[in-house]
Amino acid sequence: MAGFDDSLVREYFEMIGFFVRQSRKYAVQSRRKRADEEGDLLVINPAPRRGGELPFQLFGSDLPGLSAAVVAVKGWHTTKAVTPTMIRKGDLLEFVRKEAVEAAKDAFADLTAEDGRALSKVLVLPGIPAQEPQRSESVTLLKESGVDHVLTFRTILENLVQAVEANQSYAKSDTLQLLRLLRVYEMVKVAQLELFGGPPR
Numbered sequence: 001m002a003g004f005d006d007s008l009v010r011e012y013f014e015m016i017g018f019f020v021r022q023s024r025k026y027a028v029q030s031r032r033k034r035a036d037e038e039g040d041l042l043v044i045n046p047a048p049r050r051g052g053e054l055p056f057q058l059f060g061s062d063l064p065g066l067s068a069a070v071v072a073v074k075g076w077h078t079t080k081a082v083t084p085t086m087i088r089k090g091d092l093l094e095f096v097r098k099e100a101v102e103a104a105k106d107a108f109a110d111l112t113a114e115d116g117r118a119l120s121k122v123l124v125l126p127g128i129p130a131q132e133p134q135r136s137e138s139v140t141l142l143k144e145s146g147v148d149h150v151l152t153f154r155t156i157l158e159n160l161v162q163a164v165e166a167n168q169s170y171a172k173s174d175t176l177q178l179l180r181l182l183r184v185y186e187m188v189k190v191a192q193l194e195l196f197g198g199p200p201r
Helices: 002-015 084-089 098-107 134-145 153-163 174-184
Strands: 019-022 041-044 068-073 119-125 149-152
Touching: 002 019, 002 041, 002 068, 002 153, 002 174, 084 134, 119 153, 149 153, 153 174
Parallel strands: 068 119, 119 149
Antiparallel strands: 019 041, 041 068
C-alpha cells in the first residue's frame, strides 16, 4: 500500500507542476533506514511564487509558494487524524533527522545551489485532529520535531478529483484514470462552486 500512497502523492505534485524524484523504489523493512532512504519523495518547483510565508497546514492554493521539499508519506488510512500519542512514538518523524535532511540537500545540491532555495520538510498524513487541545498539541509536537508543513490526503484527493477531466483518457496514469472513471460513473462529484467566489480550498 505504501507504493500506492507514494504514487498518489507523486501524481499530485507532478500535476501542479513540480519535478519529483522518488528516493527509492524498494521498501526498507528488516533494518533501520539509511539517511538517504528517509524521505519518500524529493520535490522541486521550477517557478515558485515569491513572497508570503506558507502556513503549517498546506492546501492546494499554498503549494505554488513551496520551492523545494523532502516529502515523507505516511498513509495510515486506518485513522483520519494523527494524534499526539502517535507523534510521540516518533515513527513518522525519521525524515527530519539531521542526517536525512543533509542527504536530501545533497540530492538537490545542483538544483538548489544556483538560487539558494530553502529545502522544506513536508509530512503527508491522513490528517491532524480537528478538535482542541489535540490539534494545537499535534501541531506543536510536529513543529518542535522539525516538520515545516503538513499536507493531508484529503487535500490531495480533493484537488486530484477536481483536476481530472471526465472526457479525457489518462492511459499513462492508473491513479488519474481511476479517478476519472469514478467521476464518469458519478461515484464522486467535484465540489460545488461557492455562491460568490471560486472553488473551495
